[in-house]
Amino acid sequence: MLSIARSTLRPAFARRSLAGAARLASLHTVPDLPYAYNALEPFISEEIMKLHHQKHHQAYVNGLNAAEEAYAKSVSTKDHIALQSALKFNGGGHINHSLFWKNLAPAGEEGGTLESGPLKTLIERDFGSVEAFKKEFNTKTAAIQGSGWGWLGYDPKSGKLDVVTTANQDPLITHTPLIGVDIWEHAFYLQYKNVKPDYLNAIWNVINFKEAEQRLNRSYLYMY
Numbered sequence: 001m002l003s004i005a006r007s008t009l010r011p012a013f014a015r016r017s018l019a020g021a022a023r024l025a026s027l028h029t030v031p032d033l034p035y036a037y038n039a040l041e042p043f044i045s046e047e048i049m050k051l052h053h054q055k056h057h058q059a060y061v062n063g064l065n066a067a068e069e070a071y072a073k074s075v076s077t078k079d080h081i082a083l084q085s086a087l088k089f090n091g092g093g094h095i096n097h098s099l100f101w102k103n104l105a106p107a108g109e110e111g112g113t114l115e116s117g118p119l120k121t122l123i124e125r126d127f128g129s130v131e132a133f134k135k136e137f138n139t140k141t142a143a144i145q146g147s148g149w150g151w152l153g154y155d156p157k158s159g160k161l162d163v164v165t166t167a168n169q170d171p172l173i174t175h176t177p178l179i180g181v182d183i184w185e186h187a188f189y190l191q192y193k194n195v196k197p198d199y200l201n202a203i204w205n206v207i208n209f210k211e212a213e214q215r216l217n218r219s220y221l222y223m224y
Helices: 002-025 046-073 077-082 084-103 118-127 130-142 196-206 209-223
Strands: 148-155 160-167 176-182
Touching: 046 077, 046 084, 077 084, 084 176, 084 209, 118 130, 118 160, 118 209, 130 148, 130 160, 130 176, 130 196, 148 209, 176 209
Parallel strands: none
Antiparallel strands: 148 160, 148 176
């Protein structure tokens, strides 16, 4: 009898173990930064970077994993619908921040330098000049009510660059995101208080335009 019970339970246990292992393997994680926490100073402080990366981004990842687990366990359509808000908010937070960290680089290295190439050519074509682009970006991003993100996006339909904003943690889905700037207070308040324009002016010193151009080039590859 005991042998029969063992033979019956082993496959079920094995299935549960495999399912658990698959779930663990699929858990989202916060990516490592490609630079030190103090590497973006004096434009973004080490304290902000640590809190932003270790606490805020981690919170979105935790929320996304919990929402996906609850979704997978539920067979109720009503529950699935109820979880959409958590999936969108936390999933967007994870996507946006994963892009954001790569959008930045230490000044004097990759940060702040826009060299001649496809990205600069399109910026000058669509905005008139690099400075005019920055001004439009800063103006529209600073005007976000509450929290959100400012984006430089490439529209594959029109072939043009646009400055776009999204609310809360909504990801940019209408365009290919090239540059994203977090305008939630946790991204700047400890250093810049409530003066958004100072933060937005400063961040251009550590924007990784090379990464943005690589995203643009990949967008071209998907089109052709």
